[in-house]
Amino acid sequence: MSEDDERARRRAELDAKVPIVDLRNGAKGIATWAQTIGEDLHPAALEILGEARRISSKIDDQTVTSIVIGKNAEKHADTLISHGADKVYVISDDRLEYYRDLPYARAVTEAIKEINPEIMIYTATALGRSLAPRCASRLHVGLSADCTQLDVGQYISRKQNQRFPTAFLMIRPSFGESKLATIIGPWTYPQSATVRPGVFRPLEPDTTRKGEVILFTPNFTDEDWKTEVLSFENEADRLELDKADIIISGGKGIGKDGFVMLQELVDAIRENGQKVELGSSRAAVNAGYISHDHQIGQTGKTVHPKLYVAVGISGAIQHLMGMQSSRKVIAINTDPNARIFSVADYGIVDDYKNVIPPLIEKVKSGFKFNFENV
Amino acid sequence: MLKDLHIVVMIKQVPVPKAMKTKADGMMDRSGKSMMNPYCQNALEEALKLRDKVGGKVSVVSMGPPNAQQSLNEALRRGADEAYLLSDRLLAGSDTWATAVALSETIKTFVSPFDVLFAGLQTIDGDTAHVGPQVAEHLGLYQVCYVDKIELLENSLKVRRLIEGGYESFDVPLPVMLSITKEANTPRGPSLNASLKAVNKEVKIVSVADIGLSKEEVGLSGSPTIVSRVLNVVINRPPVMLFNEKTPQESVNKLLETFNSAESDVEVS
Numbered sequence: 001m002s003e004d005d006e007r008a009r010r011r012a013e014l015d016a017k018v019p020i021v022d023l024r025n026g027a028k029g030i031a032t033w034a035q036t037i038g039e040d041l042h043p044a045a046l047e048i049l050g051e052a053r054r055i056s057s058k059i060d061d062q063t064v065t066s067i068v069i070g071k072n073a074e075k076h077a078d079t080l081i082s083h084g085a086d087k088v089y090v091i092s093d094d095r096l097e098y099y100r101d102l103p104y105a106r107a108v109t110e111a112i113k114e115i116n117p118e119i120m121i122y123t124a125t126a127l128g129r130s131l132a133p134r135c136a137s138r139l140h141v142g143l144s145a146d147c148t149q150l151d152v153g154q155y156i157s158r159k160q161n162q163r164f165p166t167a168f169l170m171i172r173p174s175f176g177e178s179k180l181a182t183i184i185g186p187w188t189y190p191q192s193a194t195v196r197p198g199v200f201r202p203l204e205p206d207t208t209r210k211g212e213v214i215l216f217t218p219n220f221t222d223e224d225w226k227t228e229v230l231s232f233e234n235e236a237d238r239l240e241l242d243k244a245d246i247i248i249s250g251g252k253g254i255g256k257d258g259f260v261m262l263q264e265l266v267d268a269i270r271e272n273g274q275k276v277e278l279g280s281s282r283a284a285v286n287a288g289y290i291s292h293d294h295q296i297g298q299t300g301k302t303v304h305p306k307l308y309v310a311v312g313i314s315g316a317i318q319h320l321m322g323m324q325s326s327r328k329v330i331a332i333n334t335d336p337n338a339r340i341f342s343v344a345d346y347g348i349v350d351d352y353k354n355v356i357p358p359l360i361e362k363v364k365s366g367f368k369f370n371f372e373n374v
Numbered sequence: 375m376l377k378d379l380h381i382v383v384m385i386k387q388v389p390v391p392k393a394m395k396t397k398a399d400g401m402m403d404r405s406g407k408s409m410m411n412p413y414c415q416n417a418l419e420e421a422l423k424l425r426d427k428v429g430g431k432v433s434v435v436s437m438g439p440p441n442a443q444q445s446l447n448e449a450l451r452r453g454a455d456e457a458y459l460l461s462d463r464l465l466a467g468s469d470t471w472a473t474a475v476a477l478s479e480t481i482k483t484f485v486s487p488f489d490v491l492f493a494g495l496q497t498i499d500g501d502t503a504h505v506g507p508q509v510a511e512h513l514g515l516y517q518v519c520y521v522d523k524i525e526l527l528e529n530s531l532k533v534r535r536l537i538e539g540g541y542e543s544f545d546v547p548l549p550v551m552l553s554i555t556k557e558a559n560t561p562r563g564p565s566l567n568a569s570l571k572a573v574n575k576e577v578k579i580v581s582v583a584d585i586g587l588s589k590e591e592v593g594l595s596g597s598p599t600i601v602s603r604v605l606n607v608v609i610n611r612p613p614v615m616l617f618n619e620k621t622p623q624e625s626v627n628k629l630l631e632t633f634n635s636a637e638s639d640v641e642v643s
Contacts, residue, residue, distance in 0.1 A: 037539045098542055101507070101517050126537050129496075130519035130553075133470070133504040137511035142471055142598030145502035155602055169602075174396045179606055181396075185599035227516055228545040230532065286412075292557060328636075330629065331614065344614040346629050354622035362630060370634040 018156050018163040024118050027189040028061035031117035033108060034068040034080055034088075035127060038097075041068075041076050043242065044123040044197035046083045051150055051200040052121055053084035058152035059118065059166050065089060067111045069104060071097035074215070081211030084203045089115065089216045095225065098232055099127050102224040105134040110218040112139060117190045119168050121150070124194035132194045142185035144170035144193045148302075148321065155184050168193070173321050198242055198302035239293055241277050245306045246369060249279035249296060249323070251313035253334075254352050256289050261356050262311060268363040279303070281319050297322035306371045311352050315340030327371075332356075376526055379430035380488040381421045382481060383454070384509065385414040387438050387445040388499040396604060401467065402499050404438070410445040413494025415561040417554040420524060421492045422453045422562070427526065431455040433485040437465060437477055443577045450572035451564035457577040458484050464582045467594030470500070474508030476592050479585040481513065484578070490531070491551040495520060503553070510551035518546055519553040 030052045034045035049066055056062040066085040068076050073092040080088045091107045108131065112120060122132040124146045136143035149171035155164045167184050168191035174181040185191050241247060246269060250262045262278055269276040279301075280294040296303055297319040308326035313319060315331075315338055323329070324343050331344035332355050341347050348355050389395075393406035410418075421432045434449040436442050437460040446457040460480045468476065481491070491513070493506030503519070510517040523534035527545060533552060534543045582592050590596060615632070617625040 035538075037537075042538060099537055100544070101519075105511075126520050126535075129503040130507055130517070133502075133507035134511050134517065136504075137471070137474065137508040140598075142469060143504060144599055145470070145500075145504055170599075174604060179396055179604050181604050182602045183599050184602045188598040226547050227518070230543040230545055233541040233543075234539065292555075328633070330633070336616075341614045341616075345612070346633060347614045347616045348622070348625050348629060349616060349618065350622055350625070355626060358623040358626045359630075362626060367630055369630075 014158075015156055015163070018158065018161055021162040021164060021186075023187055024189055027116050027118040028059075029063035029065060029115070029117045030056050030059070030119040030121065031065045031067060031112060031115050031190065032085075032121045033123065033128070033131070034066045034076060035123045035125060036068065036070040036073065036076070039070065039072055039075075041079060042123060042125065042197075043202075044125060044195075046079075046202035047197065047200040048121045048123055048195050049080060049084045050203040051195065052119075053203060055119075055150055055152050061118075063087065065115050065117065067091070067108060067115075069096055069107050074213070077211075077213045078207075079205070081209050081213075082205040082207050084209075085211055087115075087212045087214060089214050091216050091218060098229045100225075100227050100229065101130055101134055102227065103220055104131050105138060106220055106224050107216075107218045108135045109138045111216055112190060114216070120190035120192040122192070122194045124196045128194050132192065136192050139190075141188040141190060141192055144172065144183040144185070147172045147183075147193045147195045148199050149180070150193065150195065155186060167191070173317065196302050198304070239277050240275075241279060241294075241296070241301050241303050244275050244277040244303075245371065246274055246276040246309070247279045247296070247303055247305045247307070247323075247326075248276065248309045248311065249281070249313060250284055250290070250311050250352075251281045252283035252287050252289070253314075254284075254289075254312035258312060258352055259284070259289050261352070261360075265356055265360050265363065268360050269369075272363060272366070272368050274368060279308075279323075281313050281316070283316075307369055310340050310344070311356065313340050314338045315343065376428050376489075376529065376531075377430075379424065379428050379490060380485070381425055381430060381432045381490045381492065382485050382488045383414070383418050383421045383432060383434045383449070383492045384477060384494075384505070385418065385434050385436045385445055385449060386411045386494070386497050387436065387442040388497055391498065394499060398604070399601065401601070408441065408444065410448055411494055411497045411499075413496055413498070413554065413556060414445075415494075416556055416558050417492040417494045417552075418449055418452060418454065419559045419561040420521075420552070420554050421490070423559070424490065424524065430489075433458065433488070435477065435480055435485060436460070437468075437473060437480070440579070443579070446577045447572065448564065450575050450577075451569045452562055453565065453568040455575075456485070457575070459577050459579050460581075460585065461579055462582045462592075464589050465593050467597060467600075468592065469597035469599045470502050470504035470508060471598050472592055472596040474505050474512055475596065476582070476585065476587065477505065478509050478512035479587055480580065481509070483585045484580065487549075489548045491515060491549065493551060493553045495553045495555050506551055506553040513549075513551075516546050516548075516550040517552070518544055518550065520555055521552045522555045522558040524552070
């Protein structure tokens with residue numbers, strides 16, 4: 001037996017002596033919040049449901065319950081079941097047509113109390129990031145934000161002499177660096193996390209799956225409804241970064257003029273009938289060259305297009321987090337040591353001013369990116 | 375009509391982006407160069423704008439190491455009326471829950487009653503966006519997050535928030551917690567007038583004992599979540615194929631040609 005094996009064996013022996021602690025107090029299974037936009041499901045609702053289904057195999061009770069709230073919310077029950085839910089709690093009320101924090105928080109927390117899950121997953125969208133902390137606070141439980149990986153595994157605290165065999169492991173990028181932090185909280189239940197949209201893939205729908213639908217009525221109070229919805233402005237011209245096959249993304253270095261040039265490239269590709277959007281790094285947004293909704297990365301959107309073209313982007317880890325699962329990456333940067341080249345498939349070391357004009361010319365003369373083999 | 379409001383702003387001091395480092399225990403190293411969190415600057419700006427319209431006062435509250443006074447002094451020089459810093463070694467290791475409990479108690483003890491509580495949408499170091507809504511829940515406030523527009527109504531506020539697919543506008547009663555986006559405004563810098571007034575003001579530093587919490591309720595022991603481990607990110611991708619022909623035009627042509635003829639992993643007959 002090698003020294004390493006011997007050390008591992010001794011370690012396992014010591015670990016086994018740490019007593020198992022179970023503070024779940026009857027909490028079991030996983031619940032997710034299925035976010036709606038208007039009367040539609042948000043795509044991330046099915047992503048987190050799929051991930052809940054995947055990690056459920058690692059805990060004792062594998063029931064996955066989805067909570068869906070809104071006007072005519074019951075119509076989503078079948079979709080949720082076919083995408084992995086065993087039970088759907090439906091809270092349907094005409095007054096829930098538009099999002100408001102207090103009635104939504106009431107609905108979710110009361111449903112959670114009845115379901116009593118050991119794990120609760122929310123989407124880390126604009127609404128999820130408003131709702132989840134409100135709910136977690138009301139339930140007196142911990143909450144981990146913007147996770148990009150989820151798992152279940154053993155956590156041992158030698159100091160506290162506690163062993164949790166199936167702790168919820170909530171993994172997120174740490175600030176400003178290329179590190180991933182695992183957050184745990186097996187002391188309060190449900191262990192709760194928000195999860196970044198775009199990170200997980202939904203399950204393939206299986207319409208033969210059976211599930212139970214529970215119509216749930218929370219005890220709303222007058223206080224819950226005091227915030228009045230005055231209007232809802234639909235942003236018709238909303239970007240579809242998550243649906244684009246190609247994303248052309250610019251960094252701070254290319255300046256305002258650079259973004260004008262990239263827009264021209266985007267327009268030319270679109271003219272050719274390919275689905276394309278303009279993206280950016282956080283630094284370019286902060287510098288005011290482009291609006292926040294174009295931002296890709298840890299604090300922006302996570303995307304996985306077929307082709308990601310990074311122009312003048314150095315490749316801060318926060319940015320890489322948001323685009324590294326793109327199928328192919330082309331990087332254009334003057335600095336051959338720029339980090340972006342470490343995640344790129346093809347690259348040109350040159351100034352964007354020299355590279356983008358001939359690229360626009362090629363596209364205008366009919367060049368189309370071929371994704372058959374991508 | 376809304377008049378003479380007491381407006382409270384929660385402010386966090388954060389490391390400047392280039393100085394952000396995680397310590398071995400997963401906590402942020404706060405010993406380097408720091409600044410007022412950018413989103414908190416937008417929150418402060420909304421607070422000052424509101425006070426300038428309706429009168430009243432702006433109190434700023436922060437939790438952090440003693441050097442967080444810098445950001446609070448900055449807030450005073452921009453026009454805030456009072457500043458409180460909760461600073462105590464017992465607070466080390468606080469997660470968002472424990473932070474929200476400590477800030478809520480500080481607000482209850484020193485700056486209540488109030489009409490509007492402002493928070494930045496999120497911080498640039500933690501990026502959680504949790505603390506605003508968590509404090510709102512502890513204090514039983516109405517809340518609207520992701521706010522980018524505020525208008526006065528008779529006895530309430532009209533606020534607009536960003537949501538997926540558009541914007542929602544609300545008539546929201548007071549007291550309310552509003553978390554503010556970066557698009558809401560351009561923060562002002564320090565003014566001469568406010569700076570002169572700030573000379574006579576002092577940031578009040580308070581401890582955990584002053585807000586009536588026990589050491590079990592704060593810091594690491596008051597936190598329901600902890601960082602259990604930190605790993606380096608490994609990126610697995612084949613090395614990049616660089617194109618360096620005689621002219622950029624030729625490089626582009628070669629790259630596009632290679633891209634479109636890339637071999638598939640799947641057999642095509």
